[in-house]
Amino acid sequence: MLNKLWKELSIGTGVGVIVFLAYIGVVTLPVLFAAAVLALLVVAVRSRGNLATAHGGRRSGLKPSGSLSFEEIGGQERAKQELIEALDFLVNQEEIARLGIRPLKGILLTGPPGTGKTLLAKAAAAYTDSIYVAASGSEFVEMYVGVGAGRIRDLFKEARQKAQKSGKSSAVIFIDEIDVIGGKRDGGQHREYDQTLNQLLTEMDGIYTNESPRILLIAATNRKEMLDSALVRPGRFDRHIQVDLPDKKGRLHILSLHARNKPLHEEANLERIAEESFGFSGAQLESVMNEAAIYAMRDKREAIMQQHLSMAIDKVMMGEKTDREASREERERIALHELGHAIAAELVRPGSVSTVALSPRGQAMGYVRHNPEKDQYLYTKDFLEAQIMIALGGAAAEEIFYGGRSTGSRGDFDQAMGIVRTMVESGLTELGIIDGSMMTPDRWASISSTMLDQLMERTKAMLLKQRNVFLGSLDILLKEETLSGEGFRKLLHGQPDNALTPV
Known part of the structure; x- marks a missing residue:
């Protein structure tokens, strides 16, 4: 209030002085010009002071955007522990200097997509109180020679400058999909991304010429085997951390x-x-919770129900339900196909079927959902052969009832061929221990055809004994579109038809 009154008095006094000078005959133009310049200087100084105050307040009062802690990342306890141990070398600089430990230059995160490699890099920057700069490998690949190498130099320069301006002693650079620029050099013609890789190697070698700010390079890839040996050697990427799909506890x-x-x-x-989502990545699990919330909103529910979560798993695995309508003949074929999968699954692995559904979802016109099993990472020959028989059950059922197959078995055959490849490369076939890369296409075709034909005959012989089960459950599946695993097992074990319970 006093400041406002003082301003008004000052302005009034100034105007009065100028009027008085003009009245007595003094030329007032120079005075007016000097007053205007003085006013502009005062305004500029005060504006600059306010701006500096605003910047200072924002720097000291607010938490940096995008910060993430390791506690906010789930399912990667081992990977987080390894990463924290490596980051402690950057945090405890006095301790590592006392013991003569060379600071780490790079950490390589490898693993399937969606497992949280980018999140771990962000958490690493927050843990070390470092500047975080991110880039993707594709940003450095250009058709013009030297552009990629220049961008590598700019990336490291930017990290150093940001760290110095912010008063940080370290910076974390994260490069996603580093295999794009770090692939193996074949010794052929000179390529643009060879120059980019060479520049990256040079920057990593020269990272610690200055003690401050220290720069840690964290890179992520799904294909570690494709990286150049000069890049992954000790002294550049000193730590290789595997970021795997989460187990049940992690899920x-x-x-x-x-x-x-x-x-x-x-x-x-x-x-x-968590049990039903075996093999899901962290990104898929996030999608499950998001889709479950969407289903709850569609049903106008106040909370997410168990059925919404189950539907969300189906959505993430196979896609949304579609409006495709099949003819009566096609629906019968699809129903028999899915029943073939379900019966084969129950015979080779009792209690495994959760639901048999005829409703179209994604690219599938029907599906069989299985009950969760314990997480398993090692598989025997018998287990894998049982998996192939379950995959072939649909095609076997079509052959039994129609005398031939349809295009609906294409995905099943792809799954079966993948299992055969796993068995061959694991030494679980008659070929014994063999390098898969030494196999010719004809040899692959021969061993795959032999194994699948044998297992198809076993599957058909097993399903032929269950014709009554096919016929007894077909009408209910066509009418209700879904059949519970419990009701299906009652019919399979010879109990009355009314024991069947639609879902």
């Missing part, structure tokens, strides 16, 4: 993290969903 942790901002019904069982 439950991830689901719990993504459920924090979502209302769950008291009957919703995330542990059950």
Whole structure:
């Protein structure tokens, strides 16, 4: 209030002085010009002071955007522990200097897509209180010679400058999909991304010429085997950390993290969903929770029910339900095809079928959902052969009832061929221990045809004994479109038809 009054008095006094000078005959133009310049200088100085104050307040008062802690990342306890141990070399600089430890230059994160490699890099920057700069490998590949190498230089320069301006002692550079620029050099003609790789190697070698700021390079790839040996050697990427798909405990942790901002019904069982989502990545689990919330919104529910979570798993695995309508003949063929899968699964692995569905979803016109099993990472020959027989069950059922197959078995055959390849490369076939790269296409075709033909005959012989089960469950599946695993097992074991329970 006093400041405002003082301003008004000052302006009034100035105007009065100028009027008085003009009245007595003094030329006032120079005075007016000097007053205008003085006013502009005062405004500029005050504006600059306000701007500096605003910047200072933002620098000291607010948390940097995008910060992420390791506690907010689920399902990667071993990878987080390895990464934290490596980052401690950057944090505890006095300790590593006392012991004569060379600072780490790079950390390579490898693993399937969607497992959280980018999140780990962001958490690493927050853990070390470092500047975080990110880029993708594709950003450095250009058709013009020297552009990629120049961008590598600019990336490291930017990290150093940002660290110095922010008063940080270190910076973390994250390069995603580094195999794009770090692939093996074949010794052929000079290529643009060879220059880019050479520049990256040079930058990594020269990272610690200055003690501050220290720069740590974290890179991620799904194809570690494609990287050049000069890039992954010790002294450049000193730590190779495998970021695998989460186990059941990790999946439950991830689901719990993504459920924090979502209302769950008291009957919703995330542990059950963690069991059913074997093989899901962290990104897929996040999608499951998101899709479940969408289903709850469609049903106008206040909370996410267990059925919404189950539907979300089907959506992530196979896609959304479609409006495709098949003829009566096609629906019967599809029903028999899915029943072939279900019966084969129950015979080779009792209690495994959860639901048999005829509703189209994604590219599939029907599907069989299996009950969750314990996480398993080693497979025997008998187990893999059983998996192939389950995959061939649909085609075998079509041959039994129609005398031939349809194009609906294409995906099943792809799955079966993949299992055969796994068995060959694991030494579980009559070929014994063999290098898969030494196999010719004709040899692959021969061993695959032999194995699949033998297992197809075994599957058909097994299903031929279950014609009554096919016929007894076909009408209900056509009418209700879904059949529960419990009801299906009752019919399989010879109980009355009314024991069947549609889902």
